[in-house]
Amino acid sequence: MSAPKRPPAEGNRLLKPLQDFLQLEAAGGLVLMAAAVVALVIANSPLFVHYARLLDLPFEIRLGTFGIGKPLLLWINDGLMAVFFFLVGMELKREVLEGHLSSLRRASLPGFAAVGGMLLPASIYAALNWGDPAAMRGWAIPTATDIAFALGVLSLLGKRVPAGLKAFLLSVAIFDDLGAIIVIALFYTAKLSMLSLAIAAGLILVLLTLNRRGVMRPAAYILVGIPLWVAVLKSGVHATLAGVVLAMFIPLRAQKGEAPLRHLEHSLHPWVAFGVLPIFAFANAGVPVMGLSLADSLHPVPLGIVLGLLFGKQIGIMAFCWLATKLRIATLPDGVNWRQLYGVALLCGIGFTMSLFIASLAFEQGGDTAYLGLERIGILAGTILSGLLGYAVLRAAMGKTGGDH
Numbered sequence: 001m002s003a004p005k006r007p008p009a010e011g012n013r014l015l016k017p018l019q020d021f022l023q024l025e026a027a028g029g030l031v032l033m034a035a036a037v038v039a040l041v042i043a044n045s046p047l048f049v050h051y052a053r054l055l056d057l058p059f060e061i062r063l064g065t066f067g068i069g070k071p072l073l074l075w076i077n078d079g080l081m082a083v084f085f086f087l088v089g090m091e092l093k094r095e096v097l098e099g100h101l102s103s104l105r106r107a108s109l110p111g112f113a114a115v116g117g118m119l120l121p122a123s124i125y126a127a128l129n130w131g132d133p134a135a136m137r138g139w140a141i142p143t144a145t146d147i148a149f150a151l152g153v154l155s156l157l158g159k160r161v162p163a164g165l166k167a168f169l170l171s172v173a174i175f176d177d178l179g180a181i182i183v184i185a186l187f188y189t190a191k192l193s194m195l196s197l198a199i200a201a202g203l204i205l206v207l208l209t210l211n212r213r214g215v216m217r218p219a220a221y222i223l224v225g226i227p228l229w230v231a232v233l234k235s236g237v238h239a240t241l242a243g244v245v246l247a248m249f250i251p252l253r254a255q256k257g258e259a260p261l262r263h264l265e266h267s268l269h270p271w272v273a274f275g276v277l278p279i280f281a282f283a284n285a286g287v288p289v290m291g292l293s294l295a296d297s298l299h300p301v302p303l304g305i306v307l308g309l310l311f312g313k314q315i316g317i318m319a320f321c322w323l324a325t326k327l328r329i330a331t332l333p334d335g336v337n338w339r340q341l342y343g344v345a346l347l348c349g350i351g352f353t354m355s356l357f358i359a360s361l362a363f364e365q366g367g368d369t370a371y372l373g374l375e376r377i378g379i380l381a382g383t384i385l386s387g388l389l390g391y392a393v394l395r396a397a398m399g400k401t402g403g404d405h
Contacts, residue, residue, distance in 0.1 A: 028273025029152020032353070035278035036285040040380075043286035051286055068230070076283045077360055080276045082229055082243040087272050088177045089247025090265045095174055097252055100167050109321060109330035110168055114175030116320030117348055118143040121312030125304035135301050137362040138375055140183045142308025142382065144354030147173035148277055150347045153387045160398045162340070164333030169344050172317070180354050181244055188361040189237050196235035200242075203228040207249040214251070218260045221250055238361065277353055284356040287376040297381075301371045305355070305378030310385050313349040318342060343394030349386025355379045 042051045060069035070078065101107040121142035129135040150169060154161055206224050215221075225246040233239035250261040296302070321341060324330040332341065359375040 027152075027155075028277060029146075029148040029150070029155070031274055031278050032146075032148050032281050033152060035281040036352070036380075039282045039284075039286035040289075043288050044290050048286070048288060055283055068233070073283055076280055077357065078233060078239045079229075081280060081357060082240045083268065084243070084272055084276050084280070085181070085240040086225075086243030086247050087265065087268050088174075088181075089244035090250060090261050090268075092174055092178060092244075093247060093250075094252060094261060094265065095171070100171050101174065105330065107171070109324055109332070110171035111175055112320040112324040112330065113168075113172045113317040113345070113348075114179060116316030116318075117145070117172065117176065117313050117345075118179050118316070120316030120319075121308030124308045124312045128300040128304040128307070132300070135304075135371060138301060138305070138359060138371070140180070140187065140358050141355050141362065141375060141379065142305045142312060142351060143176070143183070144180055144351045144358060145173045145176040145313075145348045146350050146352035146354060146383070147177075148273060149350045149352045149383070149387070150390075153347055153350065153391050154344075154394070156391060157394055157398065161394070162333070162335040164336045165340055165344060168333050168336065168341070169347065172344075172348055176348075177354070180358065181241065184238050184358070184361065185241055188358070192236040193234055196231050197237070200228060200231040200235055200237075203231060204245060204249075207246065211249045211251060216251060216254055216257075216260055218250070218264050221246060221260070240357075280353060280357070284360065285352075285376070285380065287373050287380070289377065296374060297377060299371075299374055301374045302378030302381070305351075305375060306382040306385070309349040309351050309355070309379070309382030310389075313386065314342070314345040317345040317348055321345075337397070339397035340394060343390050343397050346386050346390030346393055349390070350383045351379055351386075352383045355383070 039051075042048060055071065055073040057072045058069060059072060059075055060067055062068075095101040101110075122139050125142055126136065126139050129138070147170065150173065151166070154166065154169065203224055207221060207228075210220055210224070225242065228246060229239055229242040232242040232245075247261075250264060252259050252261045254260070318341070321330075325332065332338070356376065356379055359379065363371055363375055
């Protein structure tokens with residue numbers, strides 16, 4: 001028995017936020033690529049010394065005896081990226097409550113794909129680096145998908161791309177982000193401060209109270225979110241997770257006017273797509289490659305990342321999608337065939353932003369710099385290869401008219 005068709009007006013209402021999101025993310029992905037290229041050029045030129053000094057520039061905020069002092073790079077990775085995770089949290093909440101992940105049937109295929117796309121890359125990396133505790137800290141690096149970068153590549157194919165394929169890529173990336181949030185919380189947490197955690201818990205109760213009492217002013221939540229970020233930063237849990245927690249309490253529905261979550265999500269998208277992510281890419285993608293040898297490139301750390309992103313992602317996603325369809329848990333999206341799905345599986349190997357972020361937690365902030373630089377080589381190589389192959393496969397799969405269905 002087929003499900004009743006949704007009225008056109010309602011369908012358009014649900015698709016409009018997705019269309020706006022995809023257009024913005026696709027453009028932001030192209031800016032992200034440009035920022036990464038500029039960083040790479042600078043890092044391999046005489047300007048590198050100034051680039052390194054800029055990122056090491058100390059900044060401090062102090063109120064009496066209490067202060068936070070970090071180099072510029074960590075303000076970007078801990079501060080600006082908290083805004084990115086705040087946006088990710090809001091997108092996740094909206095998609096789960098009333099978007100493409102709001103029903104089990106819709107969420108099953110991308111959910112299975114995301115699980116396979118995380119397990120296989122992590123397994124490949126672990127197999128190559130087993131026995132080296134320092135290297136094993138990077139096991140989660142190849143599990144990520146960069147939604148902005150991937151959609152940027154997908155946008156190069158224009159209107160030939162089926163809407164269902166875009167929605168599938170978006171959904172897989174959202175599940176990937178959720179997996180990354182869980183991984184960061186469980187595996188990349190430093191020594192805990194119980195006092196700071198207690199303060200964070202108290203602030204979360206305040207957010208819950210605001211939500212339960214129907215407070216609709218975004219400023220009220222932001223005013224609590226800022227000290228929450230500080231408390232989480234001082235607690236040993238990575239500060240960016242405060243953004244996700246804050247997002248969970250922003251109201252999605254309002255009796256009158258636009259809901260705060262929709263307003264904040266719409267307002268933040270341009271700043272994140274064209275500001276936060278390109279700045280993060282510029283600060284983290286600059287790695288000198290001129291002095292690297294073939295032996296460096298074949299080291300288990302970069303090799304594990306490249307193979308995880310390029311092969312682990314596509315094999316894991318395709319195998320788990322096939323399993324989901326054979327078990328009749330899920331079906332392919334409307335208008336999408338297996339060749340197109342394979343092209344998107346390749347694009348999911350574009351780890352970039354989230355991979356670089358996890359790498360910074362694993363090797364830079366983890367206190368072990370033995371593999372510093374090597375992991376970025378693996379991320380950049382895996383991302384570029386996945387993007388080029390994914391684009392080529394999708395272009396061939398859709399042909400001039402969008403492909404067979």
